[in-house]
Structures are given as structure tokens and as C-alpha cells.
Amino acid sequence: MVPLVLTDDVGKVAIGKQVETAAEFSGDDSGRFVDVLIISIPYSVSWNDLLSILFSDKRLNVVLIQFLILRILSLLLNIKVVLPPNVTVPALLVFGDSIVDSGNNNHLPLTFGKCNFHPYGLDFDGGVATGRFTNSKTPADLLVKELGIKDLLPAYLDPNLQSKDLPTGVTFASGGTGYDTQTSTLAEVIPLEKQLKMFQEYLEKLKSIVGEKKTSYILANSVFLLVAVSNDLANTYFSFGFRRFQYDVPSYADFLVSKCSEIIKELYDLGARRLAVFGAPPIGCLPIQRTLAGGLQRTCVDKYNDAAKLYNTKLSSKLDSLAKNLSRSNVVYIDIYNPLFDIIQNPQAYGFDTVDKGCCGTGDIETLFLCNKFSKTCPEHAKFLFWDSIHPTEAGYKILVNRVVQENIHKLLIDPIYGK
Structure with missing residues (x-):
């Protein structure tokens, strides 16, 4: 399981980073940290399970869920384009x-x-x-x-x-x-x-x-x-x-x-x-x-x-x-x-x-x-x-x-x- 941390004050997502305290991630000199959301996402998560995890969290609205899915794709799973079988793109x-x-x-x-x-x-x-x-x-x-x-x-x-x-x-x-x-x-x-x-x-x-x-x-x-x-x-x-x-x-x-x-x-x-x-x-x-x-x-x-x-x-x-x-x-x-x-x-x-x-x-x-x-x-x-x-x-x-x-x-x- 990898912790996903989102802060609504700085608008960042941290993937795969163990965070001991909120202030450690926020980088805020005052130590303040607003509304931390921590969601555990397995590396092998299926699309159905991923959507279930996100939509079941009452703290998230639809716009935030869309943003999180994009960030999970690009940062957590590090997905490149997966071509369908027998499909090639030579140039x-x-x-x-x-x-x-x-x-x-x-x-x-x-x-x-x-x-x-x-x-x-x-x-x-x-x-x-x-x-x-x-x-x-x-x-x-x-x-x-x-x-x-x-x-x-x-x-x-x-x-x-x-x-x-x-x-x-x-x-x-x-x-x-x-x-x-x-x-x-x-x-x-x-x-x-x-x-x-x-x-x-x-x-x-x-x-x-x-x-x-x-x-x-x-x-x-x-x-x-x-x-x-x-x-x-x-x-x-x-x-x-x-x-x-x-x-x-x-x-x-x-x-x-x-x-x-x-x-x-x-x-x-x-x-x-x-x-x-x-x-x-x-x-x-x-x-x-x-x-x-x-x-x-x-x-x-x-x-x-x-x-x-x-x-x-x-x-x-x-x-x-x-x-x-x-x-x-x-x-x-x-x-x-x-x-x-x-x-x-x-x-x-x-x-x-x-x-x-x-x-x-x-x-x-x-x-x-x-x-x-x-x-x-x-x-x-x-x-x-x-x-x-x-x-x-x-x-x-x-x-x-x-x-x-x-x-x-x-x-x-x-x-x-x-x-x-």
C-alpha cells in the first residue's frame, strides 16, 4: 500500500512518500497543515476497485476525484500508452x-x-x-x-x-x-x-x-x-x-x-x-x-x-x-x-x-x-x-x-x- 496525500492549501499530491507528520509534507514553516486526506492505494489496484475507493470517501467531490485519478495514473502507476494487441505506432x-x-x-x-x-x-x-x-x-x-x-x-x-x-x-x-x-x-x-x-x-x-x-x-x-x-x-x-x-x-x-x-x-x-x-x-x-x-x-x-x-x-x-x-x-x-x-x-x-x-x-x-x-x-x-x-x-x-x-x-x- 502506498500513501496518497493531498493538501487543499498547497494543491499537491505526494505519491509513495511516507509522511510522519502533516508539517513534514506541507513544507510550511509554521507547521500548519490544512485538511489532510490520506488514501491508501494498492499498486495492483483494478479500475473498479480504484473507483470504489475514491467514490466511497465522503471527503472527495467529483472534480477532486477526477484530478486524483489523473495524478494516480501519472505518478503512482507511471502508466505510458498501452497499445492494444496487434497495434503499432511506428512514427x-x-x-x-x-x-x-x-x-x-x-x-x-x-x-x-x-x-x-x-x-x-x-x-x-x-x-x-x-x-x-x-x-x-x-x-x-x-x-x-x-x-x-x-x-x-x-x-x-x-x-x-x-x-x-x-x-x-x-x-x-x-x-x-x-x-x-x-x-x-x-x-x-x-x-x-x-x-x-x-x-x-x-x-x-x-x-x-x-x-x-x-x-x-x-x-x-x-x-x-x-x-x-x-x-x-x-x-x-x-x-x-x-x-x-x-x-x-x-x-x-x-x-x-x-x-x-x-x-x-x-x-x-x-x-x-x-x-x-x-x-x-x-x-x-x-x-x-x-x-x-x-x-x-x-x-x-x-x-x-x-x-x-x-x-x-x-x-x-x-x-x-x-x-x-x-x-x-x-x-x-x-x-x-x-x-x-x-x-x-x-x-x-x-x-x-x-x-x-x-x-x-x-x-x-x-x-x-x-x-x-x-x-x-x-x-x-x-x-x-x-x-x-x-x-x-x-x-x-x-x-x-x-x-x-x-x-x-x-x-x-x-x-x-x-x-x-
Whole structure:
């Protein structure tokens, strides 16, 4: 039996730690410790028994139970993705923006959308600024490891990329891009259409390495990840406002969903069968948007969040339709809005102290070149949800990826014929 200790004042869970006194765990100099819950969980607990243990404890409400289950999964059982029998995932192939860019923008001469300098990468292996828009690993890195494929997902444009890296996947993502070509033009980055051309080039290289038959197998069994739209809504539509002369919010959301659908169909025609598509996050709660449009109190910007939610509703419906019409495929909508918004609303439950500012500089506005080697960073990186004023820390990404995997991986891996 392993003691699980939760404190409602610091919002932490300790797993596998013997605690003699409450004060020992709380780290409170005063020795105070509020409402300690101690629940004994066996290592070999079944799901039914686990739920019975949690639901029978009258001190726990449903929200707390959900949180505890997630923490038990990630900390106590240390579960990675368990693939169904006869299911393999040979590669992860990623398209999109800065959330999943491992350094492709490093090789673009005209863009300001780069972060291959400190303090970016401060917590990466060796403290190297690789061009990832965070302090360490991206969601793509975390997911490729979670799937048991490899430790990191390299950028396709990385000059150090080797032939042996290709069969297990790369990222074509470019920070600052979006579904709207105007978005990538403004940022001087790689549009999604060009990312698809890079993917076609990748396929020719892959065929030369493993052959046509093995390439087809890799495509049909790999996970394809599409992460975009935040720049379209936050920058092209709201901040710069160019598209507001042509579209209201509902019609712009329709335009973006149509563009996303085109990308999915092209990937499908090229052989992709397991496609995960991220929805929009609560863009109005990003630190930079709080600063620019959240008033003196820097509150979340409701109209930005409302636009994100409207887009997500339309996207989810479209993906359901595509999943039915694209034979032998799994096209899955990934809700990132609600998990991220829940962290922002309940930071202590997830171990964060600050969710309205980035760790870099003042945290209000610094991102890209404004977050640089002269910028001070917060003392405890893992206590901040955001690294700069736009991008989460690795600590934030870990929580989000864990939830995304637990809620969606079975939808991606289920047999597309018998599972529907």
C-alpha cells in the first residue's frame, strides 16, 4: 500500500512518500497543515476497485476525484500508452505552429519568429536553445516518447537530421503559421500548404530508405498531429484585424474549418489514416492577450475565448463528418480548450502558482525576441503555466499531454473498420 496525500492549501499530491507528520509534507514553516486526506492505494489496484475507493470517501467531490485519478495514473502507476494487441505506432508526424515546432524556424532567414536563444531551452538537455518555443520539450516531444517511439521529435529542416530519424517521424511545424495563408505571410514562416510539400519530399526520402511497401505501412499506422489556428484567431483576426474587413467571427471560423478540412483530405490522400486535430485553446487567457486586451485587471478576453469556442464547435462537427466519409480512417478532434482553461481556473490543483504571466521577464508581453538572454526568469519554472507570454512551460505541457493521451489515444488507435 502506498500513501496518497493531498493538501487543499498547497494543491499537491505526494505519491509513495511516507509522511510522519502533516508539517513534514506541507513544507510550511509554521507547521500548519490544512485538511489532510490520506488514501491508501494498492499498486495492483483494478479500475473498479480504484473507483470504489475514491467514490466511497465522503471527503472527495467529483472534480477532486477526477484530478486524483489523473495524478494516480501519472505518478503512482507511471502508466505510458498501452497499445492494444496487434497495434503499432511506428512514427509521429506533426504539422502546425510554434506549439510543436522543434526548430524549423531556425532555418528561415526573414522571420522574427525564432527562439534559438536563451532563456528558451533553459531546461532542455544541456540547456540548449534548439528553437523550441518553451523552456524544454514540446507536446510533440512528450507524445512521441509517450507512444514509445523515441525521446524527441526532430525538426524536418534540422541539418543534423539523419536518415535513421525519418521512419520514426519528424515535425514540419513552423512557429507563427496558421490555416489562413495570410497568417504565415505576415510572420514570414512556413504555411501549412508548404508543410505538406515538405511532407511529400519526406515521403520520397522515406521510400528510398525503407521501400514503397514499408512506407505505406508507416503511413497507415502512424499518428498524424495537426496543431494550428491560434495565430489565425489571435493575430490575423483580432490583433492585426486585417480579416475583420472581410469576415465576422462565425464566417471566419467557417473559413478556417474549411482550410483545416482541406489539409486533412490532402494528408488522407497521401496515406494518413490516424489523424489527431487540435482545437483552439482559450486564446483570450494567454498572458499577452490579457495585457493587450484584458483591461487594467488583465482579465481573460471573453470575445477571444468565445471565438475559440465557436471555432471548436464547428471544427468538431466537421471532423465527425470527415471521420465518417474517409474510409478506414480515424479523424479525432482534440479538445485543448477545456483542459487548459481548467488549469487557468484552478491552478493550485495542478501545482501552479502563476497562470496569468509568463516566466520570462515581466511575463506580461515578452515572447520571441522580447524574451532574450537579458530577460530574468522566474525562480521556479515548474510553478508557472506559461514560459513566455504565449507558450506554456514543459510542466504545463506535461499535464495537457497526459490528459490528451488518456482521453483520446484509444479513439486514434481503434480499428477504423470494426471500431465504428
